[in-house]
Amino acid sequence: MASSWLLTLIVATGAGVALWLISFIIEALRPSPDTPGALRWAPGIPIDYVDVRGAKLRFVKVGTGPVIVLLHTLRTQLDLFERVIPDLSKRFTIYAVDYPGHGYSGIPQARYDAAFFANAVEGFLDALDLRDVTLAGVSIGGAIPLIVAARYNPRVSRVIAVNPYDYAKGRGMARSSPLGWMITYVSLIPVIGETVMRLRSFIIMRHVLQGGVADPNSISKPLMAEMYQVGNRPGHYRAFISLLRNAESWELAQQDYGRIEVPVLLIWGDRDWSRPSERERVRSLIPNAVMKTVGGGGHFLPLDRPRELSELIADFAGG
Numbered sequence: 001m002a003s004s005w006l007l008t009l010i011v012a013t014g015a016g017v018a019l020w021l022i023s024f025i026i027e028a029l030r031p032s033p034d035t036p037g038a039l040r041w042a043p044g045i046p047i048d049y050v051d052v053r054g055a056k057l058r059f060v061k062v063g064t065g066p067v068i069v070l071l072h073t074l075r076t077q078l079d080l081f082e083r084v085i086p087d088l089s090k091r092f093t094i095y096a097v098d099y100p101g102h103g104y105s106g107i108p109q110a111r112y113d114a115a116f117f118a119n120a121v122e123g124f125l126d127a128l129d130l131r132d133v134t135l136a137g138v139s140i141g142g143a144i145p146l147i148v149a150a151r152y153n154p155r156v157s158r159v160i161a162v163n164p165y166d167y168a169k170g171r172g173m174a175r176s177s178p179l180g181w182m183i184t185y186v187s188l189i190p191v192i193g194e195t196v197m198r199l200r201s202f203i204i205m206r207h208v209l210q211g212g213v214a215d216p217n218s219i220s221k222p223l224m225a226e227m228y229q230v231g232n233r234p235g236h237y238r239a240f241i242s243l244l245r246n247a248e249s250w251e252l253a254q255q256d257y258g259r260i261e262v263p264v265l266l267i268w269g270d271r272d273w274s275r276p277s278e279r280e281r282v283r284s285l286i287p288n289a290v291m292k293t294v295g296g297g298g299h300f301l302p303l304d305r306p307r308e309l310s311e312l313i314a315d316f317a318g319g
Helices: 002-029 114-127 140-150 178-186 192-198 202-210 221-230 236-245 248-259 276-285 306-317
Strands: 047-052 055-062 067-071 093-097 133-138 156-162 264-269 290-294
Touching: 002 192, 047 114, 055 114, 067 114, 067 140, 114 140, 114 248, 133 140, 133 306, 140 156, 140 248, 156 306, 178 192, 178 202, 192 236, 202 221, 248 276, 264 276, 264 306, 290 306
Parallel strands: 067 093, 067 133, 133 156, 156 264, 264 290
Antiparallel strands: 047 055, 055 093
16 A cells, blocks of 8 residues: 555656746747837837836836826736727827836846835836826736835826726736636745746637636637747746735735825726625725726726726826
8 A cells, every 4th residue: 555655656746847947948938029110900000128226117108188108917018908009099198118027028037016116117117207297007017106106206196097907916817717716826825826827828818818808709719829939938937927926015005005196096897806895995995096886898808898997097197
């Protein structure tokens, strides 16, 4: 009996080591995408780059009028706003940026926690000398403006937080789908988390991201394909694991929300991953915050309900 258990243990250990080694081979063979010279959905909008705290960040600028800086969700990129930017740019100067470790921006070795992303966004505002900014974003892009405003950043005059990702110890993605739950929690396990990430597939990513929209067709096939290919950039999956392992920092940031003095608009999709009690808590922490709910919208609201979101942003930003 003992020898049978020993044999099973040896076989299981050997299979695990083999899978671990195979994952490195698979990762090494993944083709890294070329950096695009133009936006797939708006070839006429120029792409630019700026150095921020040692990282080269990709961004776009389009339109005229009051300044709005758009911030995307975790594991996506500025193209998340492909259905929002064309409309808003008719009345505003729109900036959209890829965070470090996301999209086509640089991927520095760092602790990818809430403070890291807030510092990167503040550095972006400083590098471009942007003033009187409406800082608007989704998910972690909704939490970052709240963190920056709580720091009394003088460049930010208004905040629009869409489905802010500051609940469930920063592990709201686990609510997206069974696969989302698996990725969120397996990533926390050393060695195993990295192995699973290296073995990632398009099918898994598609199911996780589709769990963030009310209508799976809201995410276009070209956008889904591009976001998957971006994940093949060297170091990208390690940055994503770091983000997931430092997820609790997003909820801890709530302790500073009471210091916010600028006007704040909170927007939630009625089918967002957050729960009503979690949304109400955020509203109660921010002095004089205005709260709106968009029907038929999930976590990726710029894809699910672009027209409704554009109207809410424009009304609040004063265009």
